[in-house]
Structure formats: structure tokens, C-alpha cells
Amino acid sequence: xxxxxxxxxxxxxxxxxxxxxxxxxxxxxxxxxxxxxxxxxxxxxxxxxxxxxxxxxxxxxxxxxxxxxxxxxxxxxxxxxxxxxxxxxxxxxxxxxxxxxxxxxxxxxxxxxxxxxxxxxxxxxxxxxxxxxxxxxxxxxxxxxxxxxxxxxxxxxxxxxxxxxxxxxxxxxxxxxxxxxxxxxxxxxxxxxxxxxxxxxxxxxxxxxxxxxxxx
Amino acid sequence: xxxxxxxxxxxxxxxxxxxxxxxxxxxxxxxxxxxxxxxxxxxxxxxxxxxxxxxxxxxxxxxxxxxxxxxxxxxxxxxxxxxxxxxxxxxx
Numbered sequence: 001x002x003x004x005x006x007x008x009x010x011x012x013x014x015x016x017x018x019x020x021x022x023x024x025x026x027x028x029x030x031x032x033x034x035x036x037x038x039x040x041x042x043x044x045x046x047x048x049x050x051x052x053x054x055x056x057x058x059x060x061x062x063x064x065x066x067x068x069x070x071x072x073x074x075x076x077x078x079x080x081x082x083x084x085x086x087x088x089x090x091x092x093x094x095x096x097x098x099x100x101x102x103x104x105x106x107x108x109x110x111x112x113x114x115x116x117x118x119x120x121x122x123x124x125x126x127x128x129x130x131x132x133x134x135x136x137x138x139x140x141x142x143x144x145x146x147x148x149x150x151x152x153x154x155x156x157x158x159x160x161x162x163x164x165x166x167x168x169x170x171x172x173x174x175x176x177x178x179x180x181x182x183x184x185x186x187x188x189x190x191x192x193x194x195x196x197x198x199x200x201x202x203x204x205x206x207x208x209x210x211x212x213x214x215x216x
Numbered sequence: 217x218x219x220x221x222x223x224x225x226x227x228x229x230x231x232x233x234x235x236x237x238x239x240x241x242x243x244x245x246x247x248x249x250x251x252x253x254x255x256x257x258x259x260x261x262x263x264x265x266x267x268x269x270x271x272x273x274x275x276x277x278x279x280x281x282x283x284x285x286x287x288x289x290x291x292x293x294x295x296x297x298x299x300x301x302x303x304x305x306x307x308x
Binding site for chain 1: 237238239240243244246247248250251252255
């Protein structure tokens with residue numbers, strides 16, 4: 001497998017964060033209770049903030065801007081993992097299962113990126129990590145509450161191959177070990193999944209409705 | 217379960233009541249308190265306490281208007297004026 005370029009790596013990460021942020025924000029206003037609504041919406045907003053920082057770094061390399069990368073690509077051009085594309089509203093147990101799986105996987109790759117020889121990548125990873133600490137705290141408290149529920153166990157079972165697909169093959173054993181689960185065949189980042197087209201259409205509606213180059 | 221929040225805005229300042237929220241246990245309360253009262257750097261420290269753990273005491277009688285016991289003490293301004301009038305030493 002050829003080495004990914006830096007821009008490819010950034011776009012994968014940014015797309016994961018943008019789409020997860022988008023999916024999590026679908027809970028705004030309808031989360032199980034008010035405090036959680038505020039907290040989960042804030043996490044969603046953070047993820048989108050991370051996406052923006054990553055897109056900006058990629059954009060300087062690709063000669064474009066963050067908005068164009070986030071909203072002007074065709075659905076086929078997105079590289080996000082299939083885990084983050086799934087529409088899980090109104091299933092809170094599956095949402096939390098994804099949250100726990102994603103945050104655990106993300107901690108592994110961000111942890112490696114913090115050590116990266118590229119100072120810009122390492123710097124942005126360190127900034128992201130400072131917010132992800134809070135996301136993991138949030139995921140862990142929900143995990144402690146739901147781990148003995150059958151619906152939660154079923155959700156983790158279902159999403160586990162998707163979670164492995166968030167990481168590169170060589171990072172997957174670490175994820176399996178952290179979560180005490182067997183390494184199975186991962187759902188790889190391929191062409192966007194079925195649910196992505198509808199998400200993309202909604203996500204880019206405003207952008208596409210305005211003339212090219214509109215300022216907000 | 218309702219939690220009360222006291223926040224310290226800057227180092228060296230006292231904790232002041234900031235509000236309250238619902239959370240099922242301490243782990244959730246910890247996360248929500250950070251989220252609602254600290255993540256935008258609006259506090260440097262928080263105290264969170266279950267409302268049931270607080271003891272409110274109130275209703276303090278002051279039947280004989282013993283205001284000399286209060287920290288604000290007497291207001292001597294009016295009395296001083298009266299005394300000066302009697303003595304004919306009112307200034308101005």
C-alpha cells in the first residue's frame with residue numbers, strides 16, 4: 001500500500017471529525033435530558049472545530065480553503081470512516097457505543113500524531129488532544145452507566161468492525177487490546193456508505209444555495 | 217439529583233454560587249460542571265455539592281431591633297446633627 005500523503009492523512013482525520021460532529025449534532029434538542037443535550041452538542045461542536053483546524057492545514061497545502069474542503073467536494077471524495085457516517089438517532093445506546101469506540105480509537109491515532117516528526121501535525125494533534133480528554137471523560141461515564149445493558153452490548157458488537165476501520169491496520173491491535181475485544185475483519189474506509197448521500201445533501205444545502213464565493 | 221455549583225472566577229477570589237443542574241451521580245456531575253461552568257475559562261475552580269447535602273438555615277428574629285449588634289452598627293449622623301443643633305455648633 002503506498003504511503004498516504006500528508007494531505008490525505010489530514011483529510012481522513014478532518015472528514016471523520018466533521019461527519020461525527022454532524023451526526024452527534026443531530027441530537028441537539030432531543031438528547032435524553034437537558035444537561036446531556038448541552039454537553040453532547042458541545043462535543044459535536046468541538047469535533048467540527050477540530051475538523052476546521054485540520055482542513056485549514058490541508059487547505060494551505062492544497063491551495064484551497066477549509067470551507068471548500070468541508071462542503072464543496074462531491075460525496076465520493078470524502079474519506080471518512082463508515083463508523084461516523086451511520087445515522088444513529090434516536091438510538092442513544094448505539095450513539096454512546098459509537099462515542100466510546102470512536103474516542104478510544106481516536107486516542108490511539110492522536111496519541112501517535114502528537115509524536116509526529118512534522119511539527120505542524122504534532123502541534124494540531126496536541127491541541128485536539130486537550131479537548132479529547134474531556135470527550136473521553138464523558139464517554140467513560142456513560143460507559144460505566146450502560147455497560148451492563150444488553151442493548152449497549154449489542155450496539156458495541158454491531159459497531160466493532162466499523163470501529164476497527166477508523167484506524168490503520170497496524171494500529172488496530174492496540175484498539176482491540178484497550179477494549180478487550182477480538183480483532184475481526186474491519187469495515188474499511190471505502191466509498192461513502194449509503195447513508196452518506198443524504199447527510200451530504202443536507203450538510204451542503206446552504207453552501208450550494210449561495211453563489212460561489214459568497215462570504216458569510 | 218440536583219447539584220449546586222460554586223465557582224471561583226479568579227485565583228484568590230471567594231467561591232460564589234453559580235447555579236445548579238441535574239446529574240444522576242458524581243461522574244456525570246463532574247463532567248457537566250466542567251461543561252457548563254468552566255470550559256470557556258470562566259472559572260478557575262469549582263465546588264459541586266448535592267443540594268441534599270447542604271443545610272440551609274434561615275429565619276433569624278430581630279424582635280427588639282438591636283441594631284447595635286449588627287456590623288453596620290448605629291447610624292450616628294442624625295443623632296450627631298441633633299446634638300450639634302442643641303449645642304449650637306452646627307457647621308456651615
